[in-house]
Amino acid sequence: MVDTVARHPGCTCRELLMVLGIEGWNSLSKGRLNSRLYRLRTEGYLDWEPGIGYERRWYCDVLHGDQAPEDASPATSETIAEELTFDLERFLKGFRHVVVEEPAVPEGIELYDWQREALEAWEDHDHAGVVEAVTGAGKTRVALAAAADVLREGGKVAILVPTIDLLHQWKREAERLLIQTLRLNVSIGILGDGHTANLARCDLLFSTVQSACHNYLLPDSVPEHVESLLVADEVHRYGSESWARALEPPFGRRLGLTATYERSDYGREEYLDPYFGGVIFYVDYERALDEVIIAPFKIAFVGVSFAADEQEEYDEYDAKAYKYRRTLIKDYGLPEEPFGEFMREVTRLSKTGEEGARLAGFYLNAFTRRRKVLAATRSKYDRLEDLIGAVRQADKTIIFAQTKEAAERAAAPFVESGISGAVLESGMQRLERKRVLAGFETDDYELVAAPKLLDEGIDVAAADLAIIVAASASRRQMIQRMGRVLRPKEDGHLARIVVLYVEDTSEDPEVAHEGFLDLVTGVARNVEYFFTDASPKQLCSYLSP
Template sequence: MQPGPVWVALWQLLAATPGQNKRQLLAGLQRMGLHGLTTTDVNRTLYANTATFARDGATPPRWRLTGAASWNGGAVPAAVPAALPRCYVGKEPRAWQIEALAAWRAHDRRGVVEAVTGTGKTTVGVLAAAAAVDAGERVLVLVPGRELLDQWYDVLRRDLHGVLVGRHGDGHEDGLDDHSIVIAIVNSAAKYQMLPLGMSGLLVADEVHRYGAPYFARALEPDFDGRLGLTATYDRPDNGFIEHLEPYFGGVVADCSYDRGLADEILAPFRVAFVGVDFTPDEQKAHDEYDDRVRRLRRRLIVDHGCPAEPFGEFMASVNHLRVGGEGDSRAAWDARKYLDAFTKRREVLAECWNKQVALAYLAPVLATADRGLVFGETRRSAEHAAAVLRASGLQAMEITSGMNTLERKQRLAAFKDGHAKVLAAPRLLDEGIDVPQADVGVIIAGSRSKRQMIQRMGRVIRPKADGRPATFIILYVKRTAEDPDTGAHEGFLEQIIDVAQEIERFDHLTSGAALLAWHLSGRRPN
């Protein structure tokens, strides 16, 4: 098959000047007379031909020709994909999934695959597990909770033929002595040696960033030769990454970024709006008091009681150790408890800010245009308030929280999937793990400094839409606080999306609902 004109032109541009990003390459294509193209067209060609084009880790990536790339004007041989595992009967894998699996194998079956939520990282784990079963190995899949336990169980039973799959945890006690694959909740697996002596095996760790905690790290058994981590963002706010994860798994061997997901049309294009609100006078006073208390006690915990200043996760681990009297120092325990109390109350003031609820009411017309909408909160009470505000605005909205039993949560997710509920409001429950039905508008009413949490939340709304329309992602924040992008909030998240989002807009909460609706609808009109 002859290479197309875009392929040839990109080859020529990168042969002449390596290290160009997609925008520079698009400008070069236009100079060469190839008009009517977009950066998506450029990315589609680059990512579909990774035997020829290689990228670095910059944002956006800079591209060069691979060492093996050549072209003499003749036919270009197509790469022959590796055969799928014999027991795999699932859907045809996407190109990036095949590439990720090949990269992991090339690293002696050790490493982490980092993929934006919604791109299908689970399939990489399923393919790796199927290949291991074909080779006579046993497979342990670690998951953080019962929702993922059941989801992995259903997926593996659906996509693998003739393979005995079991579960461990949440009342299940299956083992690898008589099952080819066992999905285990990490805190249950950490209590036992899961891989029988003398057997070879593969460990797949879903949401691998979670297992850097000392207790969870006990589940990372050294006798597993194959080790595959799956995550949206391979980092932690403490030393668990350095102490446990990287020594066991190694680094990232393959990824699927927003760029790749958009180029392959795995993800929907998206637009982002930040809506800033102000505290009421009483809220401002309460926030300032708690904030002052947090800062003062943090200094005391570091200077007087020896808590590490950074990373923040290690600081919090040390504070919690002192809180329960870990050092036998009653003054340290008292300071730790007062710090955690003030920290929690400051977070609650931010999460339950009255003007966020006012802004959410302004957003009701936007959510009304959605097939389905998701509202992400920080506390159960803020999720309940959000659902009530939207119901008062005439929307079919309901909350879903961890305080509900499994059956009630499943019923509400089913109602959302069937369209009986148009909007679902939840605290952190929906951030990872739960398979949420497709939504096209997401609203965050409690911001987070965690890049991973923001990526996971946005991944819930940027799955491709049948009509190609973009998703809308709206972030409410309190001005001049830790939520404000102007004070550094969302910095890592913004770095990832700033070059791939169709538009990033800023609004004040006093902006009329009509203006917000007009902005939202403008992105849905055909160009």
Template sequence: MTVQGERTRAELWNLLAERPGQNKRQLLAGLRLRGLSVESAREVNRTLYRSSNLFVHDGATPPRWHLTSGSRSAGLSISTTVGPALPRCYRGREPRAWQLEALIEWRARGRCGVVEAVTGTGKTAVGVLAAAAALDAGEKVLVLVPGRELLDQWYEVLRRDLRNTRVGRVGDGHRDSFDHYPILVAVVHSAARRQMLTWGTPGLLVADEVHRYGAPSFALALEPEFDARLGLTATYERSDDGLAEHLDPYFGGMVAGCGYQRGLEDGILAPFRVAFLGVDFTSDERRRHDEYDERAKVLRRRLIEVHGCPEEPFGEFMAHVNRLREGSHGDHWAVRDARGYLNAFSKRRQLLADCRPKQEALSSLTSVLAAAGRGLVFSETKASAEQAAAVLIGSGIRARPFTSGLRRADRKDRLAAFKDGNVRVLTAPRVLDEGVDVPQAEVGVILAGSRSRRQMIQRMGRVIRPKADRRPAAFIVMYVTGTAEDPAQGAHEAFLGDLTHVAEKIDHFDPGTAGSELLGWYYEGRTEVR
């Protein structure tokens, strides 16, 4: 064995002596932090399997490695010349392999970049570790968040994970500053209205849900005074030009992250199954939908061809339409067409969200939700969330709506009741998509399919955290046949592309599928894991 190979084997011994049960990717990250130029996890695997007198695995997928009893007693540990891997002020959990790899690449790129990680894999910890290292170096740290829910969550996490560090807040009634706090958590609206960092002061900006800050008003909070910049998101995409115009120039593009495949390989995401469940409109609903749909299509063409709205991306088209609606340009026909399009678009979307057959299909899923323990039902509107809760309650399921209209204390109470099992299902519109720390759920049901890949990924991330018994999560997407929601019409194309190679199974169920068949599908997944 070469000198490099001997060093690799010895350092693997040290890593497993310090923390048994690591998989190949975690060990690879540990070796790199200790200064070894190991190319891949495959090289780590070769060393482990060739040294069966030293290392043994538990047979899991992926295998978790331990020292053999003989090698533990032999005492092969060697001293390392590499300093401590974690910042001095950090006292959080041991980082995952992908988190360390992301930080290594981010540092190598001059401490600039965006980390994209599937919801539930721990992107917040990447930000906390980067912040801790910056604080150790005497820098100021600003954490940008989109709203007060994340303001509270980041504040609590930083107070918990940073030793002897005072954490300030800006927004939601708080007006702290770097004059008295080395680290601030700020709501983006508030940060965009003031100068946060003095020129010449070294600082790190951590932007959580960074995709949100591609809007021109939010981009004002991305101060050039911060030399170090870290963006965090589950999906680094927008429906407008915000990435190219604001985010990429500021952060410098993406660095290593954690997708579905990596999360499954490392055991930090639960395996999952996906079902697409079709429903048919009633005859009256179909007639109204087709009227709204045709009117929206005609007006969209006119807005593009006559009034100069960009055809793509869709977010830019909608931004232009909304500006035309205001009428400041004095073009009466443009105002009429813009308002007519938005009216037809809104009515079509509401009809898809609130149609009666979806509520009837939800009733057929009550046996699945009852068997699952805890479930989440995602709707498009507050009214459909409340109606869904009523349907489930009528079927004996302890369900509650979770909407933006609730007071903050009531929202906390409902999340606590969901966590301890007093509430079995939460029904919610977009309020649960991001920014809320939701307790573990086993089943997710989408009543209104979104054309946004980001929204679908965020919602799925709410149910694919690992389960205690390692059973797969279940994700059920409802859609109205023959509409923009229908996969046969091209709906969810990007989302399905993400799932094809990582989902345990993707099934399609026709309208009228019996609840017993859906329950059998759910139990099939639970049986296979055993």
């Protein structure tokens, strides 16, 4: 393998597969080759550089010697040159799409139709507004296309993110698209994670919102005539008094990105809308599916039942929540529907000194305790064993839980059955987290389980099966979790989403999820309910790729 890469440096995985096919490796799949390439990279024999789009072009770091793996035959610079000349002639004769000459610099970032329309809508709204698009649709490219226009004019761009992981993820993507693809000559800085740059010292700045709240992104030393753009990723997160301080008034252009522009308080109306001007473009599942920017999908709602002690505990908190809710609606005028609006009012009231604040706090406490009972019910984890066959059939699987302990508990039956898996959680060291994510990409792990860490933003390898152990009442969280497995599949097969729920409770999809079921029912390829008497065979049959 190393010898082949040495003789054909700069080839993508697909191109190497063609070369190996010529050399007689006809049974090798792209997935197995990709896994082998990454394994050799971790062992220090190969490395890759970004190509066009999401391509990775492979190069050999070790050509010969004691450090070469068993499948690398000894080679000299002369023999490599001879073999390279011969093989490339044969390769190019059969596959003329392989371009050796330097590619022309594209005029702009390649965009889907919806991305171009979103940019036009943003421009029509005086370069201000929020783009709301389902997770996986490609909001990052919209922002980087807007950034490219400003940077070409000699302007300044700041990209605001809520986490350090996202900060570095955005920086890598910007370097790939703006510098390597568009060849823009711009300087890049970071504010956060130990760095203290601002736009007086660079052209393109990446900052965490925490750091931006205490430092100027666009100092007064930047001349007023210089065009400036602020991009706010996961913009719904910034609708609080403290984080809204990062939304600096001097920026002439403003672009917010989100999968769901909603909050449980009035931060959107108080802070976000006045700054960005509200949503100016929206992409739902139907549009995303029509443009083949997400994979078609089907959903399995899998029901379980409480044990007697769990039912008793649930009933206690459910009765309290019901009583407090009725009183808040009847005596304090809180809206009964939609539920999200009611929760916004409860949260607001609980933080005031107004009459009813104490009762609002009682309701939120009962609501939280009821949700914990639902998340921890033993029958959900027993039911996971029925999904072992489905996980074995899947390409990769992501399990969503509410806590680190729940994630570990959810992964256990799969790992014990011989499926390679790992748990991701926010308390891990960043290098350890990167190791797990890299292992998931290279197929060292077939499954990862995580609490809320993967709900927003973090780039994770494409999976085709999601198992949601703790079904959220938040439509936003359900949309974000689904988005983790909705990247289009090379062979066009369906993504599958499993939602575990306790029957006849507030978690039941017939009454929960803030309209989430209505959102997906019309666009999912199929939605099926599996009650407690459904067999593992029935589940695996439905969830087959």
